[in-house]
Amino acid sequence: MSPIRIIILLLALVAAGGAALLVSRMSQPQIVTETVTRDLTVIEKEQVSEVKVLTTSRDLAIGEQIKADDLKWAVWPEKGTVEGQFIETAAPGAIEDIAGAIVKLPMFKSEPIMPQRIVKRGEAGLLPVLxxxxxxxxxxxxxxxxxxxxxxxxxxxxxxxxxxxxxxxxxxxxxxxxxxxxxxxxxxxxxxxxxxxxxxxxxxxxxxxxxxxxxxxxxxxxxxxxxxxxxxxxxxxxxxxxxxxxxxxxxxxxxxxxxxxxxxxxxxxxxxxxxxxxxxx
Known part of the structure; x- marks a missing residue:
């Protein structure tokens, strides 16, 4: 066999192998690899400031005289306080000050004490409450x-x-x-x-x-x-x-x-x- 025929035969074999390989690759499913990069945001828990607010330890009806045992300091979110509430840091002697006052408007257990709901001794408006x-x-x-x-x-x-x-x-x-x-x-x-x-x-x-x-x-x-x-x-x-x-x-x-x-x-x-x-x- 002449050298030229041998070369042509080898080229044909290579071409056939390449075609077979191409067909084999095309017959398999294409796998696409996707890399997703996520930015992880670290959320730090907000530190909630708390204060102690003067509240009732039981339900109080109109006309009742408030005793020291009817009052207690309760932990309260600082952002949840409103003007007029008695806060321990600002009014540490509030229990002694309010004891003896008369309930002007009914209050429920654990409700913050508000000045508008009580009448202290010597203040105007106490007698009608009694x-x-x-x-x-x-x-x-x-x-x-x-x-x-x-x-x-x-x-x-x-x-x-x-x-x-x-x-x-x-x-x-x-x-x-x-x-x-x-x-x-x-x-x-x-x-x-x-x-x-x-x-x-x-x-x-x-x-x-x-x-x-x-x-x-x-x-x-x-x-x-x-x-x-x-x-x-x-x-x-x-x-x-x-x-x-x-x-x-x-x-x-x-x-x-x-x-x-x-x-x-x-x-x-x-x-x-x-x-x-x-x-x-």
């Missing part, structure tokens, strides 16, 4: 002699006794003037003695004052006002077991000075008290 619904506050002059020697304290309950001079008229049949005492109201709550709304320390057993503020109904307020013009009022302290709020009371003395129920009154003649029916001689 009063019951549809009640009135009326003040009467007192002295140690007319107020059980000063042993009557706020939140005590008393009877009101009117002492006045009854003069002869054409209708009462009296020959001479006489001094008459009659209980006009019973079971009346004392709101304050002078400007004191609470009895103060537990050891306090007496408080001398010039004025007693009483909680009465509107009609009773009229009766008290008339009685103060008619004579002298005396407060009689009721025992502890009779201080519970009873059924609606009926004044024992009408606005005209009569006794609708014909009850007896104490009449003093020559310094000697005698029990006599109203309208009797």
């Amino acid at each position: 009063m019951g619904q549809d009640m009135r506050a009326v003040s009467v002059e007192i002295s140690p002699e007319s107020a059980s020697g000063g042993f009557i304290l706020p939140n005590d309950r008393v009877d009101l006794i009117l002492t006045y001079e009854q003069t002869p008229t054409a209708t009462n049949g009296l020959r001479d003037s006489r001094t008459v005492s009659q209980t006009i109201l019973q079971n009346v709550r004392v709101l304050a003695i002078d400007q004191a709304y609470a009895s103060g320390s537990p050891e306090e057993t007496a408080r001398l004052g010039n004025t007693a503020t009483l909680e009465v109904t509107p009609s009773e307020a009229e009766l008290v006002a008339l009685s103060q013009r008619k004579g002298r009022l005396t407060l009689a302290l009721r025992p502890l077991d009779e201080m519970a709020i009873s059924a609606p009371r009926k004044p024992r003395l009408g606005l005209n000075g009569g006794d609708d129920e014909g009850g007896a009154v104490m009449i003093i003649r020559n310094s000697q008290p005698t029990l006599t029916a109203m309208g009797g001689n």
Whole structure:
């Protein structure tokens, strides 16, 4: 075989092998390798600043007197505080300062204390918070002699006794003037003695004052006002077991000075008290 034929044969074999290799590569699936590079962002946790805010330790109703045990410091996010809240770093003595205040608006347990929801002693607006619904506050002059020697304290309950001079008229049949005492109201709550709304320390057993503020109904307020013009009022302290709020009371003395129920009154003649029916001689 000539050299030229050998060369042509080799070239043909190489071409055939190349064609076979090409066909083999084309028959296999194409694998594409994709490299994805992601930027990993490291998020650092933000440090939340916290403070201690004064909150309630229980539900507080309108008119309740706040005690130190009703208050507690609670951890609070600094960004969650609002103006007016009591923060421990700014007001470390807030518990002692607020203890004794009266609840003006109801508060729930763990609710932050706000100045608008309480009334401190001596502040305006405290007395209406202490009063019951549809009640009135009326003040009467007192002295140690007319107020059980000063042993009557706020939140005590008393009877009101009117002492006045009854003069002869054409209708009462009296020959001479006489001094008459009659209980006009019973079971009346004392709101304050002078400007004191609470009895103060537990050891306090007496408080001398010039004025007693009483909680009465509107009609009773009229009766008290008339009685103060008619004579002298005396407060009689009721025992502890009779201080519970009873059924609606009926004044024992009408606005005209009569006794609708014909009850007896104490009449003093020559310094000697005698029990006599109203309208009797």
